[in-house]
Amino acid sequence: MANYNHQEQTDLRLQSTDKPALEYLARRNGWLVAVSLVLFVVLWDRIVNWGHLPAFLLPAPQAVWKKLVTMISNGMLLDHAWVTLYEVLLGLALGSLLASLIGYALAKSPLLEKMFSPYLVASQAIPTVAIAPLLVIWFGPGVFSKILVCAMTVFFPILVNTMIGFRAVPENLGDLMRSMRATRLQKLRYLEIPSALPVLFGGLRIGATLSVIGAVVGEFVGSDQGLGFLINVGRGQYDTPLVFVSIFTLILMALCLYGIAMIVERRITRWKTIHRD
Amino acid sequence: MTEPFLKVEDLCMTFRDRKGGLDVLRGINFEMNEQEFLCVLGPSGSGKSTLLRLIAGLLKPSAGRVRYNGSDTPPQVGLVFQQANLMPWRTVRQNIALPLEIMGIEKAEIERRVAEMITMIGLEGFSDSWPSQLSGGMAQRVAIARAFIQKPDLLLLDEPFGSLDALTRERMGGELLNLWQAQRTAVIMVTHSISEALLLSDRVLVFSRRPGSIARDVSVGLMRPRKEELRYTPEFQNLERNLRSTLQ
Numbered sequence: 251m252a253n254y255n256h257q258e259q260t261d262l263r264l265q266s267t268d269k270p271a272l273e274y275l276a277r278r279n280g281w282l283v284a285v286s287l288v289l290f291v292v293l294w295d296r297i298v299n300w301g302h303l304p305a306f307l308l309p310a311p312q313a314v315w316k317k318l319v320t321m322i323s324n325g326m327l328l329d330h331a332w333v334t335l336y337e338v339l340l341g342l343a344l345g346s347l348l349a350s351l352i353g354y355a356l357a358k359s360p361l362l363e364k365m366f367s368p369y370l371v372a373s374q375a376i377p378t379v380a381i382a383p384l385l386v387i388w389f390g391p392g393v394f395s396k397i398l399v400c401a402m403t404v405f406f407p408i409l410v411n412t413m414i415g416f417r418a419v420p421e422n423l424g425d426l427m428r429s430m431r432a433t434r435l436q437k438l439r440y441l442e443i444p445s446a447l448p449v450l451f452g453g454l455r456i457g458a459t460l461s462v463i464g465a466v467v468g469e470f471v472g473s474d475q476g477l478g479f480l481i482n483v484g485r486g487q488y489d490t491p492l493v494f495v496s497i498f499t500l501i502l503m504a505l506c507l508y509g510i511a512m513i514v515e516r517r518i519t520r521w522k523t524i525h526r527d
Numbered sequence: 528m529t530e531p532f533l534k535v536e537d538l539c540m541t542f543r544d545r546k547g548g549l550d551v552l553r554g555i556n557f558e559m560n561e562q563e564f565l566c567v568l569g570p571s572g573s574g575k576s577t578l579l580r581l582i583a584g585l586l587k588p589s590a591g592r593v594r595y596n597g598s599d600t601p602p603q604v605g606l607v608f609q610q611a612n613l614m615p616w617r618t619v620r621q622n623i624a625l626p627l628e629i630m631g632i633e634k635a636e637i638e639r640r641v642a643e644m645i646t647m648i649g650l651e652g653f654s655d656s657w658p659s660q661l662s663g664g665m666a667q668r669v670a671i672a673r674a675f676i677q678k679p680d681l682l683l684l685d686e687p688f689g690s691l692d693a694l695t696r697e698r699m700g701g702e703l704l705n706l707w708q709a710q711r712t713a714v715i716m717v718t719h720s721i722s723e724a725l726l727l728s729d730r731v732l733v734f735s736r737r738p739g740s741i742a743r744d745v746s747v748g749l750m751r752p753r754k755e756e757l758r759y760t761p762e763f764q765n766l767e768r769n770l771r772s773t774l775q
Contacts (some may be wrong), residue, residue, distance in 0.1 A: 423582075
Protein backbone atom coordinates (compact mmCIF):
# COMPACT_ATOMS: atom_id res chain seq x y z
CA MET A 251 0.00 0.00 0.00
CA ALA A 252 2.75 2.41 0.97
CA ASN A 253 4.46 1.53 -2.24
CA TYR A 254 1.29 2.24 -4.20
CA ASN A 255 0.87 5.67 -2.61
CA HIS A 256 4.42 6.48 -3.39
CA GLN A 257 3.86 5.59 -7.03
CA GLU A 258 0.79 7.82 -7.14
CA GLN A 259 2.69 10.77 -5.77
CA THR A 260 5.47 10.36 -8.25
CA ASP A 261 2.89 10.25 -10.98
CA LEU A 262 1.34 13.52 -9.94
CA ARG A 263 4.69 15.23 -9.85
CA LEU A 264 5.46 13.90 -13.29
CA GLN A 265 2.31 15.50 -14.68
CA SER A 266 3.67 18.98 -14.24
CA THR A 267 7.17 18.34 -15.52
CA ASP A 268 8.38 17.35 -18.95
CA LYS A 269 10.07 14.25 -20.32
CA PRO A 270 13.72 14.61 -19.17
CA ALA A 271 12.58 15.06 -15.58
CA LEU A 272 10.45 11.95 -15.91
CA GLU A 273 13.39 9.89 -17.05
CA TYR A 274 15.54 11.33 -14.28
CA LEU A 275 13.01 10.35 -11.63
CA ALA A 276 12.56 6.87 -13.03
CA ARG A 277 16.32 6.40 -13.02
CA ARG A 278 16.63 7.68 -9.48
CA ASN A 279 13.89 5.33 -8.25
CA GLY A 280 15.64 2.49 -10.04
CA TRP A 281 18.82 3.36 -8.19
CA LEU A 282 17.05 3.33 -4.85
CA VAL A 283 15.71 -0.15 -5.50
CA ALA A 284 19.16 -1.32 -6.58
CA VAL A 285 20.76 0.14 -3.45
CA SER A 286 18.23 -1.54 -1.16
CA LEU A 287 18.75 -4.87 -2.95
CA VAL A 288 22.52 -4.66 -2.52
CA LEU A 289 22.09 -3.80 1.16
CA PHE A 290 19.78 -6.78 1.56
CA VAL A 291 22.28 -9.20 0.02
CA VAL A 292 25.20 -7.81 2.05
CA LEU A 293 23.19 -8.07 5.27
CA TRP A 294 22.22 -11.64 4.40
CA ASP A 295 25.84 -12.57 3.69
CA ARG A 296 27.03 -11.03 7.00
CA ILE A 297 24.36 -12.89 9.02
CA VAL A 298 25.43 -16.22 7.52
CA ASN A 299 29.12 -15.41 8.10
CA TRP A 300 28.98 -14.00 11.59
CA GLY A 301 26.36 -16.47 12.81
CA HIS A 302 28.29 -19.46 11.43
CA LEU A 303 24.99 -20.83 10.20
CA PRO A 304 25.08 -24.22 8.48
CA ALA A 305 24.06 -24.16 4.79
CA PHE A 306 20.96 -26.30 5.33
CA LEU A 307 19.55 -23.62 7.67
CA LEU A 308 20.48 -20.49 5.75
CA PRO A 309 22.65 -20.78 2.66
CA ALA A 310 24.99 -17.93 1.76
CA PRO A 311 23.89 -15.70 -1.15
CA GLN A 312 26.77 -17.10 -3.22
CA ALA A 313 25.44 -20.66 -2.79
CA VAL A 314 21.97 -19.58 -3.89
CA TRP A 315 23.48 -17.73 -6.85
CA LYS A 316 25.44 -20.83 -7.90
CA LYS A 317 22.31 -22.94 -7.61
CA LEU A 318 20.41 -20.42 -9.72
CA VAL A 319 23.06 -20.49 -12.44
CA THR A 320 23.10 -24.31 -12.64
CA MET A 321 19.31 -24.49 -12.59
CA ILE A 322 19.06 -22.00 -15.42
CA SER A 323 21.79 -23.69 -17.47
CA ASN A 324 20.24 -27.17 -17.19
CA GLY A 325 16.83 -25.77 -17.99
CA MET A 326 15.28 -27.05 -14.77
CA LEU A 327 14.19 -23.65 -13.44
CA LEU A 328 12.52 -22.50 -16.63
CA ASP A 329 10.69 -25.82 -17.07
CA HIS A 330 9.18 -25.72 -13.62
CA ALA A 331 8.58 -21.97 -13.61
CA TRP A 332 6.77 -22.30 -16.91
CA VAL A 333 4.43 -24.94 -15.48
CA THR A 334 3.61 -22.72 -12.51
CA LEU A 335 3.13 -19.64 -14.68
CA TYR A 336 0.81 -21.64 -16.93
CA GLU A 337 -1.31 -22.68 -13.95
CA VAL A 338 -1.31 -19.16 -12.54
CA LEU A 339 -2.41 -17.52 -15.79
CA LEU A 340 -5.07 -20.04 -16.74
CA GLY A 341 -6.38 -20.10 -13.17
CA LEU A 342 -6.49 -16.31 -13.10
CA ALA A 343 -8.31 -16.20 -16.43
CA LEU A 344 -10.83 -18.87 -15.44
CA GLY A 345 -11.40 -17.44 -11.96
CA SER A 346 -11.81 -13.86 -13.06
CA LEU A 347 -14.06 -14.79 -15.97
CA LEU A 348 -16.43 -16.71 -13.70
CA ALA A 349 -16.19 -14.11 -10.94
CA SER A 350 -17.00 -11.20 -13.21
CA LEU A 351 -19.93 -12.97 -14.87
CA ILE A 352 -21.42 -14.06 -11.56
CA GLY A 353 -20.52 -10.73 -9.94
CA TYR A 354 -22.39 -8.87 -12.66
CA ALA A 355 -25.46 -11.06 -12.20
CA LEU A 356 -25.39 -10.59 -8.41
CA ALA A 357 -24.89 -6.84 -8.73
CA LYS A 358 -27.92 -6.63 -11.02
CA SER A 359 -30.26 -8.91 -9.09
CA PRO A 360 -30.85 -8.46 -5.35
CA LEU A 361 -32.78 -11.76 -5.38
CA LEU A 362 -29.82 -13.73 -6.69
CA GLU A 363 -27.55 -12.00 -4.21
CA LYS A 364 -29.77 -12.95 -1.28
CA MET A 365 -29.88 -16.55 -2.50
CA PHE A 366 -26.17 -16.98 -3.04
CA SER A 367 -24.41 -14.71 -0.56
CA PRO A 368 -24.57 -17.26 2.31
CA TYR A 369 -22.68 -19.75 0.15
CA LEU A 370 -20.19 -17.14 -0.92
CA VAL A 371 -19.47 -16.06 2.64
CA ALA A 372 -19.25 -19.70 3.79
CA SER A 373 -16.83 -20.48 0.97
CA GLN A 374 -14.57 -17.77 2.36
CA ALA A 375 -14.50 -19.42 5.77
CA ILE A 376 -12.77 -22.51 4.34
CA PRO A 377 -9.09 -22.03 3.57
CA THR A 378 -8.03 -23.05 0.09
CA VAL A 379 -5.45 -25.40 1.59
CA ALA A 380 -8.30 -27.47 3.01
CA ILE A 381 -10.03 -27.88 -0.34
CA ALA A 382 -6.96 -28.33 -2.50
CA PRO A 383 -6.51 -32.04 -1.52
CA LEU A 384 -10.07 -32.75 -2.63
CA LEU A 385 -9.49 -31.10 -5.97
CA VAL A 386 -6.32 -33.15 -6.45
CA ILE A 387 -8.21 -36.35 -5.60
CA TRP A 388 -11.03 -35.49 -7.99
CA PHE A 389 -9.05 -34.08 -10.88
CA GLY A 390 -5.71 -35.83 -10.56
CA PRO A 391 -2.21 -34.57 -9.76
CA GLY A 392 -1.83 -32.88 -13.16
CA VAL A 393 -2.02 -29.24 -14.13
CA PHE A 394 -5.81 -29.07 -14.21
CA SER A 395 -6.36 -29.41 -10.47
CA LYS A 396 -3.84 -26.59 -9.88
CA ILE A 397 -5.67 -24.35 -12.32
CA LEU A 398 -8.83 -24.98 -10.32
CA VAL A 399 -7.09 -24.11 -7.05
CA CYS A 400 -5.83 -20.84 -8.59
CA ALA A 401 -9.29 -20.05 -9.95
CA MET A 402 -10.79 -20.66 -6.50
CA THR A 403 -8.29 -18.39 -4.80
CA VAL A 404 -8.87 -15.46 -7.13
CA PHE A 405 -12.63 -15.94 -7.41
CA PHE A 406 -13.84 -14.18 -4.29
CA PRO A 407 -11.86 -10.91 -4.35
CA ILE A 408 -12.65 -10.42 -8.01
CA LEU A 409 -16.31 -11.25 -7.42
CA VAL A 410 -16.56 -8.66 -4.65
CA ASN A 411 -14.81 -6.02 -6.73
CA THR A 412 -17.07 -6.75 -9.68
CA MET A 413 -20.14 -6.32 -7.52
CA ILE A 414 -18.86 -3.08 -6.00
CA GLY A 415 -17.87 -1.78 -9.43
CA PHE A 416 -21.21 -2.43 -11.08
CA ARG A 417 -23.21 -1.22 -8.08
CA ALA A 418 -21.38 2.09 -8.09
CA VAL A 419 -22.44 3.05 -11.62
CA PRO A 420 -23.88 6.60 -11.24
CA GLU A 421 -27.66 6.59 -11.43
CA ASN A 422 -27.84 9.89 -13.27
CA LEU A 423 -25.78 8.44 -16.08
CA GLY A 424 -28.17 5.48 -16.14
CA ASP A 425 -31.06 7.92 -16.60
CA LEU A 426 -29.12 9.62 -19.34
CA MET A 427 -28.63 6.32 -21.16
CA ARG A 428 -32.31 5.52 -20.79
CA SER A 429 -33.31 8.92 -22.15
CA MET A 430 -31.13 8.18 -25.19
CA ARG A 431 -32.97 4.85 -25.58
CA ALA A 432 -29.79 2.84 -25.20
CA THR A 433 -30.29 -0.91 -25.43
CA ARG A 434 -29.17 -3.12 -22.55
CA LEU A 435 -26.04 -4.06 -24.47
CA GLN A 436 -25.23 -0.41 -25.22
CA LYS A 437 -25.70 0.43 -21.57
CA LEU A 438 -23.23 -2.29 -20.68
CA ARG A 439 -20.73 -1.19 -23.27
CA TYR A 440 -20.91 2.59 -22.94
CA LEU A 441 -21.71 2.97 -19.26
CA GLU A 442 -21.43 -0.02 -16.96
CA ILE A 443 -18.15 -1.57 -18.06
CA PRO A 444 -16.16 1.68 -18.36
CA SER A 445 -17.56 2.90 -15.06
CA ALA A 446 -16.71 -0.33 -13.22
CA LEU A 447 -13.34 -0.83 -14.92
CA PRO A 448 -11.07 0.83 -12.32
CA VAL A 449 -12.55 -1.31 -9.53
CA LEU A 450 -12.42 -4.43 -11.73
CA PHE A 451 -8.72 -3.82 -12.32
CA GLY A 452 -8.16 -3.43 -8.59
CA GLY A 453 -9.58 -6.93 -8.19
CA LEU A 454 -7.48 -8.28 -11.03
CA ARG A 455 -4.30 -6.88 -9.50
CA ILE A 456 -5.01 -8.58 -6.17
CA GLY A 457 -6.08 -11.73 -8.02
CA ALA A 458 -2.81 -11.89 -9.95
CA THR A 459 -0.74 -12.25 -6.78
CA LEU A 460 -3.27 -14.54 -5.10
CA SER A 461 -3.20 -16.83 -8.11
CA VAL A 462 0.53 -17.43 -7.54
CA ILE A 463 -0.25 -18.49 -3.97
CA GLY A 464 -3.00 -20.79 -5.26
CA ALA A 465 -0.66 -22.50 -7.68
CA VAL A 466 1.94 -23.16 -4.98
CA VAL A 467 -0.69 -24.50 -2.59
CA GLY A 468 -1.96 -26.82 -5.28
CA GLU A 469 1.53 -28.05 -6.11
CA PHE A 470 2.32 -28.62 -2.44
CA VAL A 471 -0.66 -30.94 -2.10
CA GLY A 472 0.36 -33.19 -4.91
CA SER A 473 2.28 -32.69 -8.12
CA ASP A 474 5.46 -33.69 -9.89
CA GLN A 475 6.30 -30.33 -11.47
CA GLY A 476 6.22 -26.61 -10.77
CA LEU A 477 7.97 -24.28 -8.34
CA GLY A 478 5.86 -25.48 -5.43
CA PHE A 479 6.97 -29.01 -6.23
CA LEU A 480 10.62 -27.86 -6.25
CA ILE A 481 10.20 -26.27 -2.81
CA ASN A 482 8.76 -29.57 -1.56
CA VAL A 483 11.73 -31.48 -3.00
CA GLY A 484 14.18 -28.99 -1.49
CA ARG A 485 12.53 -29.39 1.89
CA GLY A 486 12.80 -33.19 1.72
CA GLN A 487 16.51 -33.09 0.83
CA TYR A 488 17.44 -30.12 3.04
CA ASP A 489 18.47 -28.41 -0.22
CA THR A 490 17.78 -24.89 1.05
CA PRO A 491 19.43 -23.16 -1.95
CA LEU A 492 16.85 -24.90 -4.15
CA VAL A 493 14.06 -23.61 -1.88
CA PHE A 494 15.47 -20.08 -2.01
CA VAL A 495 15.82 -20.05 -5.78
CA SER A 496 12.21 -21.25 -6.10
CA ILE A 497 10.93 -18.64 -3.65
CA PHE A 498 12.74 -15.82 -5.42
CA THR A 499 11.36 -16.96 -8.75
CA LEU A 500 7.86 -16.96 -7.28
CA ILE A 501 8.36 -13.44 -5.93
CA LEU A 502 9.59 -12.27 -9.31
CA MET A 503 6.60 -13.89 -11.00
CA ALA A 504 4.08 -12.26 -8.64
CA LEU A 505 5.76 -8.87 -9.00
CA CYS A 506 5.75 -9.07 -12.78
CA LEU A 507 2.08 -10.04 -12.88
CA TYR A 508 1.20 -7.23 -10.50
CA GLY A 509 3.23 -4.80 -12.56
CA ILE A 510 1.64 -5.85 -15.83
CA ALA A 511 -1.85 -5.55 -14.34
CA MET A 512 -0.94 -2.11 -13.03
CA ILE A 513 0.48 -0.88 -16.34
CA VAL A 514 -2.61 -2.06 -18.23
CA GLU A 515 -4.80 -0.42 -15.61
CA ARG A 516 -2.95 2.90 -15.93
CA ARG A 517 -3.25 2.76 -19.69
CA ILE A 518 -6.95 2.14 -19.65
CA THR A 519 -7.88 4.47 -16.81
CA ARG A 520 -5.66 7.35 -17.88
CA TRP A 521 -8.48 9.78 -17.17
CA LYS A 522 -8.19 9.04 -13.45
CA THR A 523 -4.60 10.16 -13.04
CA ILE A 524 -4.98 13.46 -14.87
CA HIS A 525 -5.99 16.37 -12.70
CA ARG A 526 -6.82 19.98 -13.23
CA ASP A 527 -3.93 22.40 -13.00
CA MET B 528 -58.09 18.50 -35.25
CA THR B 529 -54.33 17.98 -35.00
CA GLU B 530 -52.92 16.76 -31.72
CA PRO B 531 -50.63 19.14 -29.80
CA PHE B 532 -46.91 18.30 -29.72
CA LEU B 533 -47.05 17.63 -26.01
CA LYS B 534 -50.13 17.28 -23.89
CA VAL B 535 -49.99 16.66 -20.15
CA GLU B 536 -53.31 15.42 -18.78
CA ASP B 537 -54.23 15.34 -15.09
CA LEU B 538 -50.75 14.19 -14.20
CA CYS B 539 -50.31 13.07 -10.57
CA MET B 540 -47.31 11.56 -8.88
CA THR B 541 -47.12 9.97 -5.47
CA PHE B 542 -43.95 8.34 -4.22
CA ARG B 543 -44.78 5.34 -2.08
CA ASP B 544 -42.70 4.18 0.83
CA ARG B 545 -43.40 2.14 3.97
CA LYS B 546 -44.92 5.04 5.87
CA GLY B 547 -47.39 5.84 3.12
CA GLY B 548 -47.03 8.18 0.20
CA LEU B 549 -45.56 11.51 -0.63
CA ASP B 550 -47.75 13.57 -2.95
CA VAL B 551 -45.41 15.37 -5.29
CA LEU B 552 -47.56 16.44 -8.22
CA ARG B 553 -51.31 16.91 -8.28
CA GLY B 554 -53.40 17.46 -11.38
CA ILE B 555 -50.95 18.99 -13.84
CA ASN B 556 -52.51 20.00 -17.16
CA PHE B 557 -50.83 21.84 -20.00
CA GLU B 558 -50.07 21.71 -23.69
CA MET B 559 -47.14 22.96 -25.69
CA ASN B 560 -46.17 23.17 -29.36
CA GLU B 561 -43.02 21.92 -31.03
CA GLN B 562 -41.13 25.21 -31.08
CA GLU B 563 -42.06 26.52 -27.69
CA PHE B 564 -39.62 27.35 -24.92
CA LEU B 565 -41.32 26.68 -21.61
CA CYS B 566 -39.91 27.51 -18.20
CA VAL B 567 -41.09 26.01 -14.94
CA LEU B 568 -40.60 28.15 -11.83
CA GLY B 569 -41.47 27.17 -8.32
CA PRO B 570 -40.35 26.58 -4.76
CA SER B 571 -37.98 23.70 -3.99
CA GLY B 572 -39.68 20.37 -3.63
CA SER B 573 -42.67 21.33 -5.74
CA GLY B 574 -42.08 18.40 -8.07
CA LYS B 575 -40.53 20.27 -10.99
CA SER B 576 -37.79 17.71 -11.54
CA THR B 577 -40.30 14.90 -11.18
CA LEU B 578 -42.37 16.48 -13.94
CA LEU B 579 -39.34 16.43 -16.26
CA ARG B 580 -38.61 12.79 -15.45
CA LEU B 581 -42.25 11.88 -16.12
CA ILE B 582 -42.18 13.68 -19.46
CA ALA B 583 -38.88 12.00 -20.38
CA GLY B 584 -40.50 8.63 -19.68
CA LEU B 585 -38.02 7.83 -16.90
CA LEU B 586 -40.87 7.52 -14.37
CA LYS B 587 -44.39 6.17 -14.61
CA PRO B 588 -47.08 8.57 -13.35
CA SER B 589 -49.43 7.51 -10.53
CA ALA B 590 -52.34 8.95 -12.48
CA GLY B 591 -52.92 10.90 -15.67
CA ARG B 592 -50.79 10.70 -18.77
CA VAL B 593 -48.42 12.46 -21.11
CA ARG B 594 -49.23 12.41 -24.84
CA TYR B 595 -46.74 13.17 -27.54
CA ASN B 596 -48.35 14.04 -30.87
CA GLY B 597 -51.27 11.97 -29.75
CA SER B 598 -49.22 8.89 -28.92
CA ASP B 599 -47.78 7.38 -25.74
CA THR B 600 -44.18 6.92 -26.89
CA PRO B 601 -41.88 9.72 -25.80
CA PRO B 602 -40.09 11.61 -28.59
CA GLN B 603 -36.31 11.89 -28.90
CA VAL B 604 -35.38 13.64 -25.66
CA GLY B 605 -32.25 15.59 -24.70
CA LEU B 606 -31.62 15.80 -20.94
CA VAL B 607 -29.47 18.26 -19.04
CA PHE B 608 -29.19 18.10 -15.26
CA GLN B 609 -27.94 20.53 -12.64
CA GLN B 610 -24.67 18.62 -12.57
CA ALA B 611 -23.03 18.16 -15.95
CA ASN B 612 -23.05 14.35 -15.57
CA LEU B 613 -20.34 13.78 -18.11
CA MET B 614 -18.71 10.40 -18.37
CA PRO B 615 -15.32 10.94 -16.70
CA TRP B 616 -13.69 8.26 -18.87
CA ARG B 617 -14.63 10.03 -22.09
CA THR B 618 -13.02 13.17 -23.48
CA VAL B 619 -15.07 16.25 -24.32
CA ARG B 620 -15.33 15.10 -27.91
CA GLN B 621 -16.36 11.57 -26.94
CA ASN B 622 -18.93 12.83 -24.43
CA ILE B 623 -20.63 14.98 -27.03
CA ALA B 624 -20.56 12.11 -29.52
CA LEU B 625 -22.26 9.64 -27.15
CA PRO B 626 -25.89 10.11 -28.25
CA LEU B 627 -24.88 9.82 -31.90
CA GLU B 628 -22.92 6.62 -31.23
CA ILE B 629 -25.95 5.14 -29.52
CA MET B 630 -28.13 6.08 -32.48
CA GLY B 631 -25.66 4.18 -34.66
CA ILE B 632 -24.69 7.08 -36.89
CA GLU B 633 -21.58 6.53 -39.00
CA LYS B 634 -18.21 7.69 -37.77
CA ALA B 635 -17.39 10.42 -40.29
CA GLU B 636 -20.78 12.03 -39.78
CA ILE B 637 -20.33 11.93 -35.99
CA GLU B 638 -16.92 13.57 -36.25
CA ARG B 639 -18.25 16.33 -38.47
CA ARG B 640 -21.19 17.13 -36.25
CA VAL B 641 -19.17 17.00 -33.03
CA ALA B 642 -16.50 19.33 -34.43
CA GLU B 643 -19.20 21.77 -35.51
CA MET B 644 -20.84 21.63 -32.08
CA ILE B 645 -17.54 22.18 -30.26
CA THR B 646 -16.98 25.34 -32.29
CA MET B 647 -20.49 26.51 -31.48
CA ILE B 648 -19.95 26.22 -27.74
CA GLY B 649 -16.49 27.76 -27.97
CA LEU B 650 -14.45 24.85 -26.61
CA GLU B 651 -12.15 24.43 -29.63
CA GLY B 652 -8.97 23.86 -27.63
CA PHE B 653 -10.58 21.34 -25.30
CA SER B 654 -11.84 18.55 -27.60
CA ASP B 655 -9.44 16.04 -26.09
CA SER B 656 -9.61 17.23 -22.47
CA TRP B 657 -11.07 15.00 -19.77
CA PRO B 658 -14.10 16.25 -17.82
CA SER B 659 -11.95 16.49 -14.66
CA GLN B 660 -9.92 19.18 -16.40
CA LEU B 661 -12.91 21.42 -17.12
CA SER B 662 -14.42 24.22 -15.05
CA GLY B 663 -18.07 23.97 -13.99
CA GLY B 664 -19.26 26.27 -16.77
CA MET B 665 -17.26 24.41 -19.43
CA ALA B 666 -18.56 21.04 -18.25
CA GLN B 667 -22.12 22.31 -18.41
CA ARG B 668 -21.53 23.61 -21.94
CA VAL B 669 -20.46 20.11 -22.91
CA ALA B 670 -23.59 18.67 -21.29
CA ILE B 671 -25.78 21.10 -23.24
CA ALA B 672 -23.92 20.29 -26.45
CA ARG B 673 -24.47 16.58 -25.78
CA ALA B 674 -28.21 17.22 -25.47
CA PHE B 675 -28.41 19.42 -28.59
CA ILE B 676 -26.31 17.29 -30.91
CA GLN B 677 -28.87 14.54 -31.39
CA LYS B 678 -31.33 17.23 -32.59
CA PRO B 679 -33.92 16.10 -30.06
CA ASP B 680 -37.61 16.78 -30.50
CA LEU B 681 -37.75 17.90 -26.89
CA LEU B 682 -35.07 19.31 -24.64
CA LEU B 683 -35.52 18.90 -20.90
CA LEU B 684 -33.30 21.12 -18.78
CA ASP B 685 -33.34 20.60 -15.02
CA GLU B 686 -31.80 23.71 -13.46
CA PRO B 687 -28.95 23.49 -15.93
CA PHE B 688 -27.13 26.50 -14.49
CA GLY B 689 -28.00 25.87 -10.86
CA SER B 690 -24.49 24.95 -9.78
CA LEU B 691 -22.72 27.82 -11.52
CA ASP B 692 -21.68 31.19 -10.13
CA ALA B 693 -23.88 34.18 -10.95
CA LEU B 694 -21.70 35.66 -13.70
CA THR B 695 -21.13 32.38 -15.52
CA ARG B 696 -24.80 31.68 -15.14
CA GLU B 697 -25.83 34.86 -16.94
CA ARG B 698 -23.39 34.24 -19.75
CA MET B 699 -24.55 30.66 -20.16
CA GLY B 700 -28.15 31.84 -20.33
CA GLY B 701 -27.20 34.03 -23.28
CA GLU B 702 -25.33 31.18 -24.94
CA LEU B 703 -28.25 28.82 -24.54
CA LEU B 704 -30.47 31.47 -26.13
CA ASN B 705 -28.18 31.67 -29.17
CA LEU B 706 -27.92 27.90 -29.48
CA TRP B 707 -31.66 27.49 -29.28
CA GLN B 708 -32.35 30.28 -31.76
CA ALA B 709 -30.07 28.46 -34.23
CA GLN B 710 -31.76 25.11 -33.67
CA ARG B 711 -35.36 25.59 -32.61
CA THR B 712 -36.79 22.71 -30.62
CA ALA B 713 -39.33 22.42 -27.88
CA VAL B 714 -37.71 23.10 -24.50
CA ILE B 715 -38.91 22.66 -20.96
CA MET B 716 -36.53 24.22 -18.49
CA VAL B 717 -36.78 24.12 -14.72
CA THR B 718 -35.13 27.11 -13.09
CA HIS B 719 -35.07 29.16 -9.92
CA SER B 720 -34.10 32.35 -11.69
CA ILE B 721 -36.96 34.56 -12.77
CA SER B 722 -34.84 36.68 -15.10
CA GLU B 723 -33.40 33.56 -16.73
CA ALA B 724 -36.93 32.27 -17.32
CA LEU B 725 -38.04 35.57 -18.83
CA LEU B 726 -35.00 35.98 -21.05
CA LEU B 727 -35.33 32.53 -22.57
CA SER B 728 -38.92 31.40 -22.58
CA ASP B 729 -42.15 31.99 -24.42
CA ARG B 730 -44.18 30.91 -21.44
CA VAL B 731 -43.62 30.44 -17.73
CA LEU B 732 -45.47 27.92 -15.57
CA VAL B 733 -45.38 28.87 -11.91
CA PHE B 734 -45.74 25.93 -9.54
CA SER B 735 -47.35 25.96 -6.11
CA ARG B 736 -45.83 24.38 -3.02
CA ARG B 737 -45.91 20.61 -2.66
CA PRO B 738 -47.95 18.86 -3.91
CA GLY B 739 -47.08 20.84 -7.01
CA SER B 740 -49.75 22.17 -9.28
CA ILE B 741 -49.74 24.99 -11.80
CA ALA B 742 -50.48 28.24 -9.97
CA ARG B 743 -49.98 30.53 -12.95
CA ASP B 744 -49.41 30.19 -16.66
CA VAL B 745 -47.76 33.38 -17.92
CA SER B 746 -47.03 34.20 -21.56
CA VAL B 747 -43.83 36.12 -22.12
CA GLY B 748 -44.65 38.42 -24.99
CA LEU B 749 -41.10 39.69 -25.52
CA MET B 750 -39.91 39.99 -29.10
CA ARG B 751 -37.60 37.40 -30.70
CA PRO B 752 -34.79 37.07 -31.56
CA ARG B 753 -33.75 38.22 -28.12
CA LYS B 754 -30.45 39.43 -26.83
CA GLU B 755 -29.03 39.45 -23.33
CA GLU B 756 -29.44 43.25 -23.14
CA LEU B 757 -33.17 42.67 -22.95
CA ARG B 758 -32.68 42.20 -19.21
CA TYR B 759 -32.24 45.95 -18.77
CA THR B 760 -35.41 47.13 -20.56
CA PRO B 761 -38.34 48.43 -18.46
CA GLU B 762 -40.70 45.96 -20.12
CA PHE B 763 -38.57 43.04 -18.91
CA GLN B 764 -38.23 44.45 -15.44
CA ASN B 765 -42.00 44.95 -15.10
CA LEU B 766 -42.61 41.33 -15.99
CA GLU B 767 -39.94 40.27 -13.53
CA ARG B 768 -41.54 42.27 -10.71
CA ASN B 769 -44.92 40.85 -11.57
CA LEU B 770 -43.69 37.25 -11.45
CA ARG B 771 -41.70 37.79 -8.28
CA SER B 772 -44.83 38.96 -6.44
CA THR B 773 -46.69 35.73 -7.29
CA LEU B 774 -43.80 33.57 -6.18
CA GLN B 775 -43.74 35.06 -2.70
